[in-house]
């Protein structure tokens with residue numbers, strides 16, 4: 001599934017890598033007179049480096065015409081490629097195996113890097129160099145290990161010096177699907193890391209070939225045991241005849257102890273820099289398991305101290321968890337009819353991840369009760385005994401809080417404080433008697449910064465026993481506010497912090513022009529019930545066409561002397577205001593937030609508004 005624009009590149013890259021590796025394998029084993037160990041080297045390197053591997057193979061090792069391989073592979077730069085391919089094939093294989101194991105074991109990234117280094121080095125040295133090259137080099141296994149140790153060490157050091165920072169930066173930066181081997185992005189990032197590692201290890205491999213410390217490309221002809229190293233030919237030692245002993249016998253390493261020591265020290269310093277650099281910018285104590293494939297909002301600040309829980313908190317909802325696709329025209333805040341059981345009003349709540357349209361052409365991934373944002377409206381009467389059967393089909397634990405209501409403490413909802421959170425798949429029953437009346441709401445109280453921001457809230461409208469106690473109006477409209485952050489098709493919890501600021505705003509789950517339009521006649525009154533179901537901003541809600549009267553605050557009716565007229569009311573998170581507005585003049589009157597950014601959709605004005613805007617059409 002495509003989650004991010006990069007995924008197109010990832011799938012294309014992996015397809016090219018597989019096709020390239022298949023071609024190299026076919027050509028190597030069918031036509032090319034290369035030594036078997038190098039055939040495998042090129043196949044693996046092409047698998048790991050995709051088009052770069054193919055390019056290296058065609059330009060440096062693929063025999064251009066029959067019986068020209070010896071001459072074709074002779075140039076030093078090609079010998080350097082061969083030597084690097086040999087090193088990288090072994091090292092990268094060890095690194096990849098280690099990366100998979102450390103991810104599965106839940107080890108932190110710093111351990112991952114160390115284990116990858118050790119595994120890459122051991123695999124390269126003990127298998128790809130000492131074991132596979134023994135046939136070529138002669139001698140015992142132990143001799144081969146000893147002989148290959150320093151060349152393998154310096155090459156591996158530089159490979160890892162390039163690979164470690166690239167891998168860490170791409171894995172831990174923003175899209176941490178890259179830390180998990182089950183995700184295609186992991187393989188793409190490994191591929192890029194190996195390619196950079198190859199580039200860094202190449203110069204020292206050229207030097208190793210020149211100093212006869214390492215093999216380059218070879219030629220093996222049928223019927224002859226002889227192996228020709230191009231480098232020897234290039235240096236005038238070559239030819240089939242003396243190959244059996246090359247290069248240990250004829251090619252005595254032409255290097256001084258001082259040269260070897262200084263090169264080794266230099267590569268160790270480069271390795272240290274490559275391993276330490278990521279630790280200066282990323283929290284290497286995190287593991288693939290702890291960050292859970294989180295995708296962070298663009299522009300969010302993460303430091304070496306940012307814990308995994310913070311990352312998961314701010315991450316996008318994985319759209320692959322969506323179990324219900326709401327229709328474009330679907331509306332939230334639908335009144336939910338109770339089921340009567342022995343005098344108790346019973347409501348069923350089911351929380352799940354849904355796709356929800358805030359505009360006809362813009363959908364978000366949301367946490368929703370009963371497949372709608374906001375969740376269903378509970379219309380109650382003072383004195384009702386209510387029971388809410390809550391089933392959690394979210395990927396996270398959750399709870400529900402009855403904002404503003406007097407309830408038994410165990411029914412209040414704060415996770416870990418009054419109740420154990422409701423685990424994914426689990427069920428909880430809230431049961432209480434409604435003692436108040438007015439405008440209230442419910443919302444998640446388990447990580448509300450995330451869950452409420454995703455849509456886990458809904459209105460509770462409670463009529464007083466004595467209807468005359470309620471300030472009258474000809475009609476009512478509930479206004480529930482919400483902020484959203486949606487970028488590149490992913491929905492993040494909008495938060496009042498760097499990188500998490502919202503770019504969409506909704507009234508009852510819809511952004512203007514998809515918000516409702518109220519229809520009134522001159523002389524009629526409407527009671528707006530503003531509910532601060534949003535998480536971050538105080539929204540100054542403004543009505544055109546004359547002032548309204550504020551008649552209730554936080555569910556409580558204001559005494560007549562305390563009521564006041566206004567045309568802007570600041571609705572803060574959690575607050576409720578009931579206001580009565582008379583339609584004085586015919587025409588289209590708008591109700592909107594007076595922070596202009598909140599009346600735009602991703603900074604775009606559509607039809608005169610956006611976001612927190614709705615129309616009241618008054619006819620004479």
Ligand SMILES: [Cu+2]
Pocket residue numbers: 537538539540593594595598612
């Ligand atoms: Cu606002």
